[in-house]
Each structure stands twice: as C-alpha cells, then as structure tokens.
Amino acid sequence: MGSGTISGPTPESLGSLLELTWGGQKTITIPETGEERKYLQDGDTVIMEGWCQGNGYKIGFGKCTGTVLPALQK
Numbered sequence: 395m396g397s398g399t400i401s402g403p404t405p406e407s408l409g410s411l412l413e414l415t416w417g418g419q420k421t422i423t424i425p426e427t428g429e430e431r432k433y434l435q436d437g438d439t440v441i442m443e444g445w446c447q448g449n450g451y452k453i454g455f456g457k458c459t460g461t462v463l464p465a466l467q468k
Contacts, residue, residue, distance in 0.1 A: 436464045 401409040408414050411434065414422050421430040434440070439461045445454025 434462050436462055438462045 401407050401413060411422075411431075412418075414420075415432045418432040421432050423430055439459060441457055441459045443455070443457045445452055447453075
C-alpha cells in the first residue's frame with residue numbers, strides 16, 4: 395500500500411518497493427533468491443497483511459494475495 399510519501403527518515407523505515415528502489419533508481423536484492431530488482435515483474439506474487447493494536451483491541455485485515463499477470467496483447 396502506498397500513500398505517495400516516504401515512510402520514515404531512515405533506510406530501515408522504508409516500506410514499499412517504490413521507496414526501497416527510490417522510484418527504480420536503485421536495485422535491491424531479494425533475500426530469498428539473491429535476485430536484484432527495481433520493480434515487480436510478471437509472475438511475482440504480492441502478499442499483504444495488516445493490523446494495528448492498542449490497549450484491549452486489535453483491528454486489521456487478513457492476507458490479501460495477488461499475482462502480477464502479463465499485459466494483454468491487442
């Protein structure tokens with residue numbers, strides 16, 4: 395999820411691929427595969443899960459999963 399803003403002032407606080415790659419200007423290494431990326435690619439699966447909690451409550455949503463498909467050809 396993105397708001398168009400940087401999540402925080404330090405590299406450790408960056409939260410999205412767009413932030414981590416500075417809009418595609420830098421590559422990141424995917425720990426599981428060692429692959430270097432700047433953007434999502436066809437076939438990539440994205441899984442999001444989120445919640446927040448406070449004194450006596452927890453709200454959020456369960457896993458939301460989607461796979462990037464190739465663009466349709468005309």
